[in-house]
Amino acid sequence: MNVFQENLWQSLPIPAFLLDPGDIIAEVNPAAESFLNASSRSVRGAPVFDILAIDAPLDDQFKRVRTDQSSLFMNNVDVGSGNTQPVNCNIQMAPMTSMPGFVLVLMEPRMIADRLGRSMSVKSAARSAIGMAEMLAHEIKNPLAGITGAAQLLSMNLAKEDLELTDLIVSETRRIVKLLEQVEQFGNLRPPERRAVNVHDLLDRARKSAAVGFAAHMKIVEEYDPSLPATWVDSDQMVQVFLNLLKNAAEAARGEPGQITIRTFYDMSLRLRRKDGTAALPLQVEIMDDGPGLPPEIAAEAFEPFVSGRENGTGLGLALVSKIISDHEGWVSVDSVPGRTVFRISLPVAPRGSGDGGNDKQKG
Numbered sequence: 001m002n003v004f005q006e007n008l009w010q011s012l013p014i015p016a017f018l019l020d021p022g023d024i025i026a027e028v029n030p031a032a033e034s035f036l037n038a039s040s041r042s043v044r045g046a047p048v049f050d051i052l053a054i055d056a057p058l059d060d061q062f063k064r065v066r067t068d069q070s071s072l073f074m075n076n077v078d079v080g081s082g083n084t085q086p087v088n089c090n091i092q093m094a095p096m097t098s099m100p101g102f103v104l105v106l107m108e109p110r111m112i113a114d115r116l117g118r119s120m121s122v123k124s125a126a127r128s129a130i131g132m133a134e135m136l137a138h139e140i141k142n143p144l145a146g147i148t149g150a151a152q153l154l155s156m157n158l159a160k161e162d163l164e165l166t167d168l169i170v171s172e173t174r175r176i177v178k179l180l181e182q183v184e185q186f187g188n189l190r191p192p193e194r195r196a197v198n199v200h201d202l203l204d205r206a207r208k209s210a211a212v213g214f215a216a217h218m219k220i221v222e223e224y225d226p227s228l229p230a231t232w233v234d235s236d237q238m239v240q241v242f243l244n245l246l247k248n249a250a251e252a253a254r255g256e257p258g259q260i261t262i263r264t265f266y267d268m269s270l271r272l273r274r275k276d277g278t279a280a281l282p283l284q285v286e287i288m289d290d291g292p293g294l295p296p297e298i299a300a301e302a303f304e305p306f307v308s309g310r311e312n313g314t315g316l317g318l319a320l321v322s323k324i325i326s327d328h329e330g331w332v333s334v335d336s337v338p339g340r341t342v343f344r345i346s347l348p349v350a351p352r353g354s355g356d357g358g359n360d361k362q363k364g
Contacts, residue, residue, distance in 0.1 A: 013269050014108045021101030023048050023062060031269035035107070036081050048105075053080045058091075065093045065103050079107060141180055148173045192234035192327050196350035199231050199238075199283060200224055203262055206242035215250040215260065223263040230350040231283050237324050244317045245287045245343050252291030252341065261288040270331060270346050281331055281346035288343075294336040302334055 009016070015032035017025060025048050028040045036043060036051065043051050049059070055078040065072055071094040080086035089107045096102035151169040158166060207220055249260045263286040270281050294302060303322035321343075325332045331346040 011268065012106075014106055015269075017048065017105040017107075018096070019048055019062065019103045019105060021066070023059065023103075025051060026102065030267070032107075034267045034269050035087075035109070038081070051081055053086070055079075055086070056091075058093075061093060062103055065095050066101060069095050069097070071095075141177060144173045144177055144180075192237055192324070194232050194234055194328070196230040196354040197233060197235050197238075199228065199233075199264060199285060199347065200226075202233075202235055202238050203242055203264070203285070206239050206246055207262065209243060210246040210250065214247050217255065217257055218250050218253060219257070219259045220246075221259060221261045223261060225265045228264055228266060228283055230354075231347045232350040232354065233328050233347060238328070241321050241324050241345070242285075242287070244321050245345075248317060248343070249287055249289035249291070249341070252289050252293075254291070259290050262286070263288065267346075279329065279348065281348055283347040283349060285345045285347070286342050289341050290339055291341060293338045293341050294334070303332065 009027075009029050012029050012031055015035040016029040017032055018027040020026045025043050025046055028036070028043060033040055038051075056074055058074075061072050061074065071092060074091045074093075077089050077091050078086040079089045079091075087109045089109050092106045092108075094104045094106075096104055148170055151166045151173070155163055155166040155170075203222075203224075207222070210218075211220060246260060250258075252258070263284075265284050265286075266282050267284050268280060268282045303318050322332055325345060329348065333344050333346075335342045335344070
């Protein structure tokens with residue numbers, strides 16, 4: 001490959017496989033390495049069907065591509081490997097005209113496209129819901145304060161056996177006020193003051209706080225890539241994001257011992273299209289727990305306001321995470337099955353010359 005072809009190959013945001021005439025893997029791109037959870041060196045030279053478990057007769061399709069010298073498309077195909085769960089993909093196959101017998105295979109995981117589309121479609125609706133909630137919160141807090149004061153005055157002249165009722169009124173109104181204050185956080189959250197920072201420093205702050213508090217019953221494991229360059233975030237807001245996700249992971253254990261794994265790595269496969277062009281989000285942070293997983297009925301709506309899988313949950317913690325990450329022009333997603341729930345945050349690299357903030361090594 002020349003330099004342009006190499007850069008194009010490395011930058012493809014979806015998994016790509018180059019197969020030789022015998023359906024042997026000749027090359028994979030970085031997105032495919034991430035998809036397989038394996039390095040290109042370990043899969044190069046292996047028969048493709050030894051590496052990929054594909055729920056479709058692709059060997060016949062490869063023959064058609066080579067014979068007809070034309071592209072083929074297949075939609076909604078489950079693709080997995082020994083290291084990953086099956087993922088529903090759209091697959092495109094095309095002959096390499098300059099390399100007789102070679103076939104290029106592109107796999108677009110549908111979950112990525114579906115999440116991006118869903119995120120864009122619900123964003124304005126979520127903002128409207130939050131705006132309405134903020135207005136209601138402001139209007140409701142004043143009468144609640146009056147109810148609390150009245151109940152406290154009544155308690156001064158009540159018999160002991162009746163005090164339970166006024167105590168209940170006071171405690172419940174205070175609980176509602178706390179809920180309303182959480183709602184108001186969305187409107188009061190200032191724009192992020194971004195600077196170059198080492199994401200591991202922020203994770204350590206959140207981990208230490210969690211370990212002596214709400215996650216004291218959990219084992220926290222760190223799997224950090226020490227070579228990550230600095231990211232471009234508001235430190236306090238990002239610590240709040242990590243604390244919310246760690247708390248969510250700890251609460252998933254329902255008071256029982258469990259494990260939380262914090263993993264960082266570099267992955268160029270996710271790019272978001274914006275008005276000013278396409279932006280890469282290569283810095284990845286995953287917070288994984290071994291709890292029962294998200295209820296299937298809410299998994300697709302986990303980041304929307306007032307959606308919660310826990311009794312007495314407010315459904316605001318993950319919505320706040322989504323808002324902060326969106327304000328940082330990042331991306332957050334979740335994959336959840338019983339025994340394994342992974343929240344993944346994708347962040348940008350700090351602009352060159354923006355400060356030290358971490359390892360100066362720029363990957364990719």
